[in-house]
Amino acid sequence: MSPAPARTPYLRLDRPRVVRNIRWLRDHLASLGVPLRPHLKTAKSVEVARLLFDGGSGPITVSTLAEAEAFAAAGFTEILYAVGIAPAKLPDVVAMHRRGIDLVVLLDSVAQAEAVAAASVESGVRIPALIEINCDNHRGGVEPESAELVAIGRALTGVSGEVRGVLTHAGESYFCYSEAELVKAAENERAVAVRAAETLRGKGFEVPVVSVGSTPTAHFARDLTGVTEVRAGNFVFFDLVMAGIGVCGTDDLALSVVTTVIGHRPDRGWILTDAGWMATSRDRGTARQAVDQGYGLVCTEDGEVIPDLLMTDASQEHGILSLREGSPRQLPSLPVGTRLRILPNHACATAAQHASYQVSTGETWPRITGW
């Protein structure tokens, strides 16, 4: 094991927790008989992707073409790009197919379907697409029994595109706060996707893929009949938002920002650190939850949560730690130079502030950046 980096802040990854988190979801989905197509938008790491497939490769989901290209270069050949396709990106999609990558695009309009069909004709490469379905008004997608869904299917296949299937994402499950609500969100996600597939099948489309997923619904699904793959990404690391929803405990959080105490303002009840929002991100996802965790819970360098101590404010390179409002405790004595860990609100956002992970076992794992 190599020594901890001398410079803070840095992003620490607890490898045993990642391995445990992966096994947890994989076992759950195995019990439901549905494979995982992990979303790498959270980890953006080839090494984490390999952990997800026991050192090998497998079907994955990505959020950028930069991720698709990096994972393709690392040997991943089945890739779903799960953000609505912009027509100007299609030449890059075609180029990846020509290199042997089964890159599937996502769309929810006739305009996009026509662009995909036209690019397929022009290039001679049949670009496979999933049609996005709305299940909870969180983002985009068409209704599962709509004429628009069928029109998109026809626009795609009328020329030479391919309706690979349907996809939905229960984005509103991030705002569920009971097991009953989460189970219901998962069942709704499943039912909507299956209904959309049936709509298309009723019109003669094959629809081999029925894709659902989000970390909360993946964990709380009780039945996945009709679903062919589950997407989830955050579960590999978890974060305070997921703990606040009740998907995991704080002991499952695999990411933390390591920081150093650089000052004190006892008159204000503040401890100052060298991790500001540049290191944690500006994400304050727990602000909307029952327990607001500020910019994060504070742990000792060894990872023990310090009771009632929060990172309550941030400027670019300064963090302010103070006691949770109403706490009866005393501010702990943490001299200048003390190292601490901050558990983040939102793993995807915090990880994105860093170029690499410092892994608990001593390695440095780079992150994929950009678009």
Added chain:
Amino acid sequence: MSPAPARTPYLRLDRPRVVRNIRWLRDHLASLGVPLRPHLKTAKSVEVARLLFDGGSGPITVSTLAEAEAFAAAGFTEILYAVGIAPAKLPDVVAMHRRGIDLVVLLDSVAQAEAVAAASVESGVRIPALIEINCDNHRGGVEPESAELVAIGRALTGVSGEVRGVLTHAGESYFCYSEAELVKAAENERAVAVRAAETLRGKGFEVPVVSVGSTPTAHFARDLTGVTEVRAGNFVFFDLVMAGIGVCGTDDLALSVVTTVIGHRPDRGWILTDAGWMATSRDRGTARQAVDQGYGLVCTEDGEVIPDLLMTDASQEHGILSLREGSPRQLPSLPVGTRLRILPNHACATAAQHASYQVSTGETWPRITGW
């Protein structure tokens, strides 16, 4: 001029506006007879740093050692590292001095001063330090007439450190909303710094440097008697927070995120784009201002502001555009594939989400990342 990148989102930099913004502040400070020591924490770019010195170099301020090292490699030799020093970083500070860089550290405690003095003795390199002074309870710093200030000075010089001077930052000026308040914040910043310098001079210290600054106070200072340098960083780009304070107009904003329309939800009044918080950051600085600009104002690809259209929500790679609440206007017709620009809340945070600038004149300028 090279063509615009095919892939969105990307970060666009309007070079003529940067040049104009630099001239604006430089002329103002020249009229007050005080030099600028620009803070490169916003731009993190060697090319922007060169623009600040008409192609040459000069004294600069940085927020990380990674910036210090990158600017040193580019020929900048006078560098202030304006975040309270963590003792574990001192060997890297010493190493930079040995390479001929006048790297000045910042501190506000006897513990840090003792660490700096000890590192100076051990290395034989006299590490110069500024002492941070509190002027508005925004962050760290000691009081300008306190015994603690003098004790820090003595701890530094008692062995072999160097009290280079004092520094203060009017961080609360970001929450001023009238010219009178801004002028007052600037005068308070000046007066506090000068009082601290006088305190130390009264005890026999030389105090050659009296450093103040923030973008709002730098622009609204009417008199800088006793000040030897002004730090400011955001002014090179400006942003919606600065426009909301009244420091600039939206026509002065030099940064924007270029994005593409990827979908519509007319039932919700939404236009969906491929720029989510990964491209804009989670910073919602205008949420606390009189006019909340959401995640940003929306412009045409040519940079014309589209009236009442805001980026109102964001997920990782999706932006949601909708009309400002209460707007009497119709949602504009922006078909899939339309390119738009988003003007950001906070230039420092938005720029940090990108590895480089796509400059309006065709160049790509890399950004310095990490710590």
